[in-house]
Amino acid sequence: MFWPPFLWAWQLHQIAKKVYVSGGQENKIYLFNLANGEKIDSISCQFKNESSDYSDGYIGDMRLSKDGKTLFAVDQIGFRLIIIDTETKKIKQNVPVGRYPFGVCLSKDEKEVYVANVGMFQYSYLPGLTKENVNEKAHKFPPFEFNSKSAKEGYKTEDSLEIPGLGDPNVPESFSVFSVDISKDSAFVSAKTKTGHLVGSMVEDIPAVGGASPNSLVATDEYVFVSNGNNDNISVISTEKDTVISTIYLKPDERLKQFRGVIPFGLAVSPDQKGFMLPNRVSMRWQ
Incomplete structure (x- = not known):
């Protein structure tokens, strides 16, 4: 039996009796026969034109439409949502999204796709850096303090060294x-x-350094629930207003509270949409 080098996410097509498996750094999506586990085919996620180059990619979370005709996948290093026609096994569209898209879900009416972005910055090469001079030119230490003026705007030195800024986190x-x-x-x-909490906002009298890290989502008719891994809370987004209307704070069991973070990751909603289940990386409780 063949398995991709990195099994990240999978989606079942129960009618066609096959499963789609994301291939991570292979920049592909694999198809397997549910009956015998054999590989059927693969879908290339490579794409290149004058304005975009997705020759490399890291395919992560995926969702399949109810009719099985469209597959939605995120490319974590390409910062894109990939929309794939499962009948032709071709890319229909690449939609640029946020930094390091990690989770994806469909609205109940399948008119919207929601993508959770876990990244903070979009990094770039140092100007003038090549494969030939990388050992000589590459920095041996961080070029600036986190969230400083230099970090946001970049800087140049007298000897013509230029460091691009990272912008606002x-x-x-x-x-x-x-x-x-x-x-x-x-x-x-x-x-x-x-x-979640913005970088620099005060949380228990301490400024937040890292971001919320929204990693997983699930949608009901009215809301999208988002697990914020770094904040130990759930953001509730109104599907009508596209804004956070509530935050659910997760409190660990008394026997585990000394461990602080619960790192919520992964969500599932009940069939009647009256509750959702949430595994926590530390306490592993179902909410």
């Missing part, structure tokens, strides 16, 4: 949920929602 592309409208022929980002 709280931009919409950072630690956020993107809403992608798929009701039209061409999908587009319709909203960008920040979740």
